[in-house]
Amino acid sequence: MPDFLQRRRLARILDRAAAQFTETPSPEKGWIATMRLALGMSAEDVALRKGVSRNAIYQAERSEKEGAVSLKQMESIAAAMGGKFVYAIVPDAPIDQLKYQQALRRAKVLSLEEPEFSRWSQDEQQDWIDDMVAQQLQDMPPHFWDPT
Numbered sequence: 001m002p003d004f005l006q007r008r009r010l011a012r013i014l015d016r017a018a019a020q021f022t023e024t025p026s027p028e029k030g031w032i033a034t035m036r037l038a039l040g041m042s043a044e045d046v047a048l049r050k051g052v053s054r055n056a057i058y059q060a061e062r063s064e065k066e067g068a069v070s071l072k073q074m075e076s077i078a079a080a081m082g083g084k085f086v087y088a089i090v091p092d093a094p095i096d097q098l099k100y101q102q103a104l105r106r107a108k109v110l111s112l113e114e115p116e117f118s119r120w121s122q123d124e125q126q127d128w129i130d131d132m133v134a135q136q137l138q139d140m141p142p143h144f145w146d147p148t
Contacts, residue, residue, distance in 0.1 A: 011095035018090035030064040032057070032074070035081050050080035099137060102145060107132035109148045 002010065027034040036046055036057075043057040050057070060077055063069040071087055078085040091098055107129045111117050117125060136144060 014089075014091050015094050017088050018092075018094075021088060021090050030061055031085075032064050032069075032077055033061045035078070035083055036061075039081060041081060046077065046080050050076060100133065103133040103136035104129070105148045106136050106144065 029037070036043065042054075043061075044054045047054045047057045057077070060069055060073055064074070071085070074087075075085040093101075110132055111125070111129060114128070117128070120128070
């Protein structure tokens with residue numbers, strides 16, 4: 001498990017990538033066809049450069065739209081067109097926000113196990129939840145990401 005500083009560095013990388021890719025929707029025809037058409041290349045042109053048949057390029061375009069194309073295939077077709085394939089997993093929200101949301105969920109579940117919690121004042125309950133969230137974020141216990 002990476003230490004705190006390494007997790008922060010990785011979080012920054014993912015947050016920057018998410019900001020960059022959020023504004024980049026997938027083209028309707030898929031990336032292969034879009035790049036090929038933007039370059040003015042026929043499927044046969046790409047096929048010759050890649051050393052496959054024209055039908056293999058059309059099949060790759062169909063497979064991409066269906067979500068069935070391999071990463072290796074995307075990479076080699078991109079290279080054949082003078083490009084590069086970029087693959088990424090980006091978070092739906094900033095990493096710190098995702099971690100906070102999970103810590104809050106865990107704190108609420110843990111509050112159900114706390115004797116007398118329901119009898120505390122709302123301020124005491126909120127203080128306990130806030131403290132538990134902070135502790136969860138600090139300690140990152142082994143079961144932090146278990147579904148709650």
